[in-house]
Amino acid sequence: MLPDFTNPAEWLPWAFASLMGLSILIYVILDGFDLGVGILFPLADDGEKEKMIGSIGPFWDANETWLVLAVGLLLVAFPTAHGVILSSLYLPVFIMLVGLILRGVAFEFRAKARSGQRKLWNAAFFTGSIVTALAQGFMLGLYIMGLEQTPATYGFAALTALLLTIGYSFIGAVWLIHKTEGVLQGKAIDWSKGGLWSVMLGIGAVSLATPFVSPRIFGKWFSVPEIFYILPLPLISGALVLWLFVMLRRMPFYGDRLNWLPFAVSTGLFALAYVGMAYSFYPYVVPERLTIYEAAAAPESLLIILVGACAVVPVIIGYTVLAYFIFRGKATALRYD
Amino acid sequence: MDALDTLLLSRIQFAANISFHILFPTITIALGWVLFFFRLRFTQTGDEKWMAAYRFWVKVFALSFAMGVVSGITMSFQFGTNWPGFMETVGNIAGPLLAYEVLTAFFLEAVFIGIMLFGIARVPGWLHMLATGLVAFGTTMSAFWIIVLNSWMHTPQGFEMVDGVAFATDWWAIIFNPSMPYRFAHMMIASFLTVGFLVAGVSAFRWILGDRSREVRAMLKTGVVIGGLLMPVQILVGDMHGLNTLEHQPAKVAAMEGNWETQGNVPLLLFALPVEAARENRFEIGIPNGASLILKHKMDGVVPGLNDFLAEDGTALHPPVTPVFWSFRVMVGTGMTMLLLSWASVWFMWRRRYLHVGRIAGHWLAVEGLPKPILWALVPMAFSGWVATLAGWYTTEIGRQPWLVQGVMTTEMAVAEVPAPMVLGTLIAYLAIYAGLLIAYVSVIAYLATKAARGDDVQPRGARPAPGAVPAE
Ligand code: HDD
Ligand code: HEM
Ligand code: HEM
Numbered sequence: 001m002l003p004d005f006t007n008p009a010e011w012l013p014w015a016f017a018s019l020m021g022l023s024i025l026i027y028v029i030l031d032g033f034d035l036g037v038g039i040l041f042p043l044a045d046d047g048e049k050e051k052m053i054g055s056i057g058p059f060w061d062a063n064e065t066w067l068v069l070a071v072g073l074l075l076v077a078f079p080t081a082h083g084v085i086l087s088s089l090y091l092p093v094f095i096m097l098v099g100l101i102l103r104g105v106a107f108e109f110r111a112k113a114r115s116g117q118r119k120l121w122n123a124a125f126f127t128g129s130i131v132t133a134l135a136q137g138f139m140l141g142l143y144i145m146g147l148e149q150t151p152a153t154y155g156f157a158a159l160t161a162l163l164l165t166i167g168y169s170f171i172g173a174v175w176l177i178h179k180t181e182g183v184l185q186g187k188a189i190d191w192s193k194g195g196l197w198s199v200m201l202g203i204g205a206v207s208l209a210t211p212f213v214s215p216r217i218f219g220k221w222f223s224v225p226e227i228f229y230i231l232p233l234p235l236i237s238g239a240l241v242l243w244l245f246v247m248l249r250r251m252p253f254y255g256d257r258l259n260w261l262p263f264a265v266s267t268g269l270f271a272l273a274y275v276g277m278a279y280s281f282y283p284y285v286v287p288e289r290l291t292i293y294e295a296a297a298a299p300e301s302l303l304i305i306l307v308g309a310c311a312v313v314p315v316i317i318g319y320t321v322l323a324y325f326i327f328r329g330k331a332t333a334l335r336y337d
Numbered sequence: 338m339d340a341l342d343t344l345l346l347s348r349i350q351f352a353a354n355i356s357f358h359i360l361f362p363t364i365t366i367a368l369g370w371v372l373f374f375f376r377l378r379f380t381q382t383g384d385e386k387w388m389a390a391y392r393f394w395v396k397v398f399a400l401s402f403a404m405g406v407v408s409g410i411t412m413s414f415q416f417g418t419n420w421p422g423f424m425e426t427v428g429n430i431a432g433p434l435l436a437y438e439v440l441t442a443f444f445l446e447a448v449f450i451g452i453m454l455f456g457i458a459r460v461p462g463w464l465h466m467l468a469t470g471l472v473a474f475g476t477t478m479s480a481f482w483i484i485v486l487n488s489w490m491h492t493p494q495g496f497e498m499v500d501g502v503a504f505a506t507d508w509w510a511i512i513f514n515p516s517m518p519y520r521f522a523h524m525m526i527a528s529f530l531t532v533g534f535l536v537a538g539v540s541a542f543r544w545i546l547g548d549r550s551r552e553v554r555a556m557l558k559t560g561v562v563i564g565g566l567l568m569p570v571q572i573l574v575g576d577m578h579g580l581n582t583l584e585h586q587p588a589k590v591a592a593m594e595g596n597w598e599t600q601g602n603v604p605l606l607l608f609a610l611p612v613e614a615a616r617e618n619r620f621e622i623g624i625p626n627g628a629s630l631i632l633k634h635k636m637d638g639v640v641p642g643l644n645d646f647l648a649e650d651g652t653a654l655h656p657p658v659t660p661v662f663w664s665f666r667v668m669v670g671t672g673m674t675m676l677l678l679s680w681a682s683v684w685f686m687w688r689r690r691y692l693h694v695g696r697i698a699g700h701w702l703a704v705e706g707l708p709k710p711i712l713w714a715l716v717p718m719a720f721s722g723w724v725a726t727l728a729g730w731y732t733t734e735i736g737r738q739p740w741l742v743q744g745v746m747t748t749e750m751a752v753a754e755v756p757a758p759m760v761l762g763t764l765i766a767y768l769a770i771y772a773g774l775l776i777a778y779v780s781v782i783a784y785l786a787t788k789a790a791r792g793d794d795v796q797p798r799g800a801r802p803a804p805g806a807v808p809a810e
Binding site: 023057058059061062065067068069071072073074075076079082083085086087090091093094097098100101104105107110112113114186205266276282297298300301304305308309312313316319320323327 | 339382396399400402403406407408409410411413414416417418421424425428430431432433435436437439440441443444445447448449451452454455456459460502504505508659753754755759763764770773777781784785
């Protein structure tokens with residue numbers, strides 16, 4: 001897995017692939033819970049809606065920026081792959097962008113437009129969130145299928161679209177367990193229990209499908225000794241799912257203790273699933289067509305970005321943590337004063 | 338033919354998206370600093386009117402910011418979906434610049450805006466002020482990096498071409514390329530002018546609705562003074578920008594002036610209908626020797642004409658003349674209107690400063706001094722900055738055609754092979770969404786203003802005189 005660290009043409013693409021992978025993972029978890037809260041929106045009453053919005057209000061913008069970084073890194077580090085991937089996903093990308101536009105502006109408009117229009121913007125908020133999630137899941141499916149466009153791959157992509165959407169609503173629900181209390185928290189616990197089933201199904205389906213995309217990946221999974229490297233992934237994931245099932249049945253705990261734990265465990269679960277996928281596809285950036293080494297930009301340009309990234313990313317993480325710290329605790333309806 | 342259709346549609350789509358996007362950065366860049374100013378004045382003076390002004394404009398800022406973010410994300414995907422050739426050819430230069438924009442600007446503004454908008458009650462005053470300042474700084478950084486890239490596309494240097502791909506040789510030269518300082522200064526001032534007139538226009542609207550609160554006075558003065566101070570500077574910077582362009586992109590200047598022949602004693606055209614086929618203008622009205630004087634500082638200065646940019650076989654190697662010619666005039670015309678209006682407003686407010694009502698008697702500007710026609714003129718001018726900014730960008734960008742990166746690659750070389758109907762379909766959908774959002778945006782600002790003018794905004798009591806305390810006109 002590790003590149004030759006003395007050769008910049010090797011380790012730079014590798015470093016950028018890791019950075020991009022990390023950025024996508026952070027995006028999926030952070031904007032995942034924002035989108036999830038949006039998907040769960042219609043299930044709550046008006047007062048609860050304000051609290052739900054309050055639980056993501058100060059964060060959603062920064063969370064979305066990880067997507068910008070991921071696309072930016074793909075664009076700068078792997079320009080050819082960027083072209084191939086985005087032009088073959090032209091329509092789903094467009095649909096996702098429409099979703100993101102609706103979600104983002106509805107957030108502001110619902111709070112500022114005359115109150116008669118609030119229902120309309122609430123609907124736009126929900127629609128935007130769910131459309132974004134569906135489009136991302138669809139792209140994920142097509143990507144796993146090597147960007148081939150046949151009825152079968154569309155079918156698979158439709159399935160992943162559905163599963164990722166439920167996955168987002170699950171992580172949104174566990175986020176709400178952390179950020180809310182009382183009746184709404186009770187609802188969030190119920191939503192999480194329902195979502196966990198599909199999360200299990202989703203991770204299972206993707207794991208089952210991936211090895212059959214190509215003999216190469218199949219070999220990476222089911223041959224000795226590789227199988228021993230990969231075996232901990234399904235085992236730990238299974239344990240985490242079990243833990244979540246047991247924990248969610250007993251929540252809320254006395255005195256609302258450990259309300260953050262389901263979110264933390266779910267984050268671990270998502271991360272494991274993601275690492276499994278990354279392991280399967282490495283070293284390809286366009287599955288089975290283009291490796292990260294073939295697609296990389298000039299080493300000089302990559303180096304200059306890496307220097308900047310190493311200096312700035314720790315600072316970004318620092319002030320992101322500061323923001324989450326400032327807005328810790330239970331969410332309240334948002335106010336500008 | 339098919340490729341051409343895709344090209345044309347992709348250009349229209351890109352132009353539509355960036356035009357929509359730029360409307361909101363233009364507001365957020367300067368409004369961030371204006372909010373910082375309100376916040377600072379409140380801390381310095383403890384006067385509630387500054388906080389009331391802050392509270393009102395921070396809502397407009399939040400709304401504009403959200404519009405800017407979502408349309409910006411669309412922009413960053415556009416490069417891949419519609420212009421893959423762009424990154425394949427100049428990616429080694431454009432890439433790092435875009436990456437630095439994300440790293441040094443986008444995260445900064447996106448994280449601190451949360452604290453700025455919702456943190457007032459949760460963090461100490463200094464941290465809230467710092468957050469406000471950092472958001473403003475972030476938007477400015479973002480403008481800096483993207484303008485570096487855009488200016489490099491106009492005046493590229495510091496690179497070498499190897500097998501049709503650009504490689505950077507000197508980053509300093511790339512960043513400080515010849516047109517960058519002018520373009521950055523011109524754009525920053527454009528942003529402040531836009532916000533100045535937005536603030537003045539919305540405040541005038543509230544005044545007309547009968548709002549006589551102290552913050553409305555403070556806001557109206559702030560807006561008009563920003564406009565009055567910066568407009569002359571903008572003319573100066575614009576002139577220097579034009580001279581710089583004359584050196585590096587003479588074809589663009591020839592199109593802006595509508596000058597078909599290289600010659601001396603060129604007039605400054607105020608009106609004309611350029612006819613591309615006949616290569617001449619109809620119905621010219623101009624100031625004799627004006628263009629020669631502005632561009633060469635001599636009555637008989639020789640100004641390059643469009644005839645210098647013809648291929649052997651007569652095909653034009655210069656940009657289309659009519660759009661460049663006219664958008665340039667729209668920008669300058671709007672600028673002149675801004676100059677007149679802001680100076681007239683300041684003059685009237687100063688001359689009748691004794692009319693000033695308020696705590697600090699004898700303050701040097703009195704909003705009461707504004708004649709009604711001027712108040713009414715300020716309202717439609719609220720969005721005049723948008724008109725001038727868009728017109729300016731059209732001048733610059735269309736003036737660069739047929740090049741995408743001047744002298745390096747043409748726009749045609751960059752386009753993706755996406756089926757034309759697909760581009761058309763998405764284009765129509767974008768336009769529909771943008772039209773809806775623009776209507777919603779402008780009407781929400783009008784609604785917020787009306788609500789504030791009627792006094793039912795969420796604000797501490799006592800911050801304003803009781804409604805009706807000062808008789809309406
Ligand atoms: C002169 C200024 C300027 C110009 C010419 C552009 N932008 Fe922009 N952009 C901004 C100034 C800005 C800003 C002020 O920084 C914004 C607007 C509101 C905001 O949130 O940040 C922004 C937001 C913004 C975002 C969202 C950032 C976030 O998540 O916070 C993206 C991805 C882009 N832009 C991308 C682009 C691209 C690809 C452009 C060119 C083709 C572009 N922008 C032109
Ligand atoms: C912010 C304000 C901007 C506006 C209003 C604007 C507007 C336009 C317009 C109208 C065109 C079409 C010209 C034509 O095809 O005749 C164009 C072309 C182009 N501009 Fe800009 N532009 C802006 C900034 C930028 C920036 C910052 C970049 C790059 C970093 C950029 C990159 C391009 C590209 C790639 C094209 C070629 C595609 C095309 O012809 O449509 N533009 N722009
Ligand atoms: C009235 C005096 C003005 C002059 C002489 C002037 C001059 C110019 C020139 C020559 C250009 C083209 C730059 C190029 O060659 O690429 C330009 C572009 C532009 N102008 Fe103006 N301008 C004026 C007023 C304004 C005003 C009032 C605004 C907005 C409020 C504005 C906004 C812009 C913008 C956004 C651009 C495109 C970006 C750039 O290239 O700087 N201008 N201006």
